[in-house]
Amino acid sequence: MMRHTLPIAPQFYVTAPQPCPYLEGRMERKLFTALQGDQAQRLNDSLSKQGFRRSQNVLYRPSCAECSACLSARIRVADFKPSRTQRRIMKNAAHLRRNATSPWATEDQFGLFRRYLDARHADGGMADMDVFEFAAMIEETPIKSRVIEYTRAAGPGERGRPLACVALTDVFDDGLSMVYSFYDPDMIDLSLGTFAILDHIDIAQEAGLPYVYLGYWVPGSRKMGYKAGFNALEIFKHGAWQDIGDPADHRAELHPLSVDPIAEQVARISLPEARSVPRE
Structure with missing residues (x-):
């Protein structure tokens, strides 16, 4: 019996420039790699700590030619203290019931998703998503993921407990990552987007996980x-990783030297150590 080390050597690629969804008049470009195979969870854990984000079976990180405004953000659970407004949001939404399920898309989820997009992001990049693309977003995950549903009491003529908010959430070795969330646009007064983040902080605290990853702050x-x-x-x-400090201290100006060449970026990426696998 001999033992050989099988290296993890993902291939990295760069997308073609396209209009930036966050800053008007700019073009975005992403560095990405496939997320697949037996080592997917370990690769995801490692690269997420280096500013990468998951979308189905892909890990990506902004790598724009002259812009470095997109910054991966996470909350230190142990140090978090809700503000007065955030405490009020938790109180106002306390009647919602949380239910964590496997990543499986349902008609109720898609119906809420469509209502959310039509009301909040009708001109966004996801506006044309159909039920099959929605199912792929929820279900195509090679890592440990959960769908966190928040339901409300049924109103007149309703059956069961209707969905109020849904969050697709990845579970890392050091935290929770909120991949995507959407909510009932008729309940906008409850600030359900903020509520979902606050509840995920509670979930992470209960699970002994130190961080809640929020994606990119721009x-x-x-x-x-x-x-x-x-x-x-x-x-x-x-x-x-560093404390954000005063948000006003971070700028979004363009500069030709703000982003290192792709080859240098890839060379600095730390990959998880290969595991030894027995071979005959």
Whole structure:
């Protein structure tokens, strides 16, 4: 019996430039790699700590030619203290019931998803998603993922407990990552997007996980500005996690030297150590 080390050597690619969804008039480009095979969970855990984000079977990180505004963000669970407004949001939504399920798409989820997009993001990149693409977003995951559903009491003429909010959530070795969330647009007064983040902080605390990953914070983008409203927030900048400090100190100006060449970026990516696998 001999033992050989099988290396993890993912291939990295770069997307063609396309309009940026966060900052008007700019073009975005992403560095990405496939997420598949027996080592998918370990690769996802490792690269997520280096600013990458999952979308189905792909891990990606912004790598724009002259812009480095997109910053991966996460909340330190142990240090988080809700603000007065956030405590009020938790209180107002306390009647919702949480249910964690396997990543399986349902008609109720898709119906809520369509209502959410039509009301909040009718001109966004996901506006044309059909039920099959929605199912792929939820179900095509090679790692440990959960769908967290929040339901409300039934109103007149309704059956069961209707969905109020849904979050697709990945489970890392050091935290929870909120991949995507959507909610009932008729319940906008409850601030359900913020509520879902606050509840995920509670879930992470209960599970002994130190972080809740929020995706990207983009200074100068109103769409992403809400993330800076959570204290104990860290951002991944210049290759390391650091406290966000004063959000106003982070800029979104263009500069030709703000992003390193792709080859240098890839060379600095730390990959998980290969495991020894027995071979005859």
